[in-house]
Amino acid sequence: MTFFEELKDDSISGVAYKNINLKKAFISYFANTGSCTIADLSKEFNLSAPKVTNLVNDLISEGLVKDYGKVGSTGGRRPNIYGLVPESGFFLGVDVKQNHINIGMINLQKKLVRVIERLPYKLHNNPESLKELCKLIKNFIKESAVPKDKILGLGLNLSGRINYSTGYSYSFFHFNEEPLSKTMESELGLKTFLENDSRAMAYGEFNSGVVSGEKNVIFLNLDYGLGMGIMINGQLYYGKSGFAGEFGHIPIFNNEIICHCGKKGCLETEASGWALARLFKEKVNQGSSTVLTSSNILTDDLQLEDIIQAAKNDDVLAIDLIARIGEKLGRGIALLINIFNPELVILGGSLSTTGEYIRLPIKSAINKYSLSLVNSDTQLKVSKLGEKAGVTGACLLVRNRLLDLS
Structure with a gap:
């Protein structure tokens, strides 16, 4: 039985159980610090050198840890330094969007070893869509050539309401009594953790993106809908039931537009990708000119991606409507700044790829609607990771969840 199989075995107890947890703690320590000596581990865990040596040798025999040789020393006998074998374990991440998925894999040392962006996929709340998603994940694993037993877990991002601690999704694929995480585990044979897509994007950006030392950060996922990930003191904020961050459903407008949540007046009804697509189609049907009318795309078939690409090609209608969306978004962001007083607000998601076309009207509205003493301490940046954030x-x-890392 391998170490990671032992971790899942609830029948192990006594000294064996204690040793497994110590090995897990060692792996977590290596994952955080990179490499260290036997003396470092002895001091960190208050264990004798022989005990640590035995446990490290077990991990070496399983191919999880490697002896990287002697470390430099100012005098005396130089100790050996140990660290993880990066290719001994992998973690899978799947980011589900409305019309595609992004899927990638990292090794134990956090290096992204394989990623596929914008793999075509239609998200619908039905068993067929879930089956197709599982098929795409299985194909990715097969094509990666990584042995299945070395893939230690799967992180699945979905939009809407997710309770990551219970594994339930309340917006998509909620037609089974058991948690979606358990359904995925049965289908794929991998330990599965669910997460809200915006929150996962926030965490990716915080650890590997545009964040440079800030601890209090708001990440906004500006896509078809509007999502938000909140980092407070460097930690994701979930709220009581795990649903914190429903930015798109702030009741900010007095209108009769029915939101996807079933209520009226939500920010999402007038300041989202859905709203942009609706306004664009209305303008085209009223006779407004656009470069897209010369294409073979029918008005009803226009996608958000088409409008964004039109803006990048200097389409006046697309640019004008994105600015209008940006101004309304800025009003909502001003509200967040007044409440949270964050160090940094990050604009992510597909709408953020329009750059200054949306950033400038957002910035202007923030200056107009938020308190100057508050917003003067808040930076506004565009996502660095883009599609890779989620x-x-x-x-x-x-x-982090499998290795109990903070």
């Missing part, structure tokens, strides 16, 4: 976050979160 995959990176999903991989890191499943790695």
Whole structure:
């Protein structure tokens, strides 16, 4: 039985159980610090050198840890330094979008070893869509050539309401009594952790993206819908039931537009990708000119991605409507700044790829609607990771949860 199989075995007890947990603690320590000596581990865990040596040798025999040779010393006998074997374990991340998925894999040392972006997929709340998702994940694993037993866990991002601690999804694939995480585990044979997509994107960006030392950060996922990930003192904030961050459903407008949540007046009804697509189609049907009318795309078939690409090609209608969306978004962001007083607000998601076309009207509205004493301390940046933010976050979160890393 391998070490990771032992971790899942509830029948192990006594000294064997204690040793397994010590090995897990060692792996976590290596994952955080990179490498260390036997003396370092002895001091950290208050254990004798022979005890530590025996446990480290067990991990070496299983191919999880490697002796990297002698470390430099100012005098005396130089100790050996030990560290993880990066390719001894992998973590899978799947970021599900409306019309595609991003899927990637990291090793024990957090290096992204394989990623596929924008793999075509239609998200629908039915068994067929879930089956197709599982098929795409299985194909990715097969094509990766990584042995299945070395993939230690899967992180799955979905939009909407997710309770990561119970594994339930309340917006998609909630037609089984058991948690979606258990359904996925049965289908894929992998320990599965669910996460809200915006929260995972926030975590990816916080650890590997545009964040440089800030601890209090708000990440906004500006896509078809609006999502938010909140980092407070460097930790993800979930709220009581795990649903914190429903930015798109702030009741900010007095309108009669029915939101996807079933209520009226939500920010998402007038300041989202859904709203942009609706406004664009209305304008085209009213006779407004756009470069897209010369394409073979029918008005009803226009996707958010088409409008974003039109803006990047200097389409006046697309640019004008994105600015209008940006101004309304800025009003909502001003509210967040007044409440949270964050060090940094990150704009992510597909709408953020329009760059200054959306950032400038957002910035202008923030200056107009938020308190100047508050917003003067808040930076506004665009995501660095882009499509990789969610995959990176999903991989890191499943790695941290399996290894009990903070």
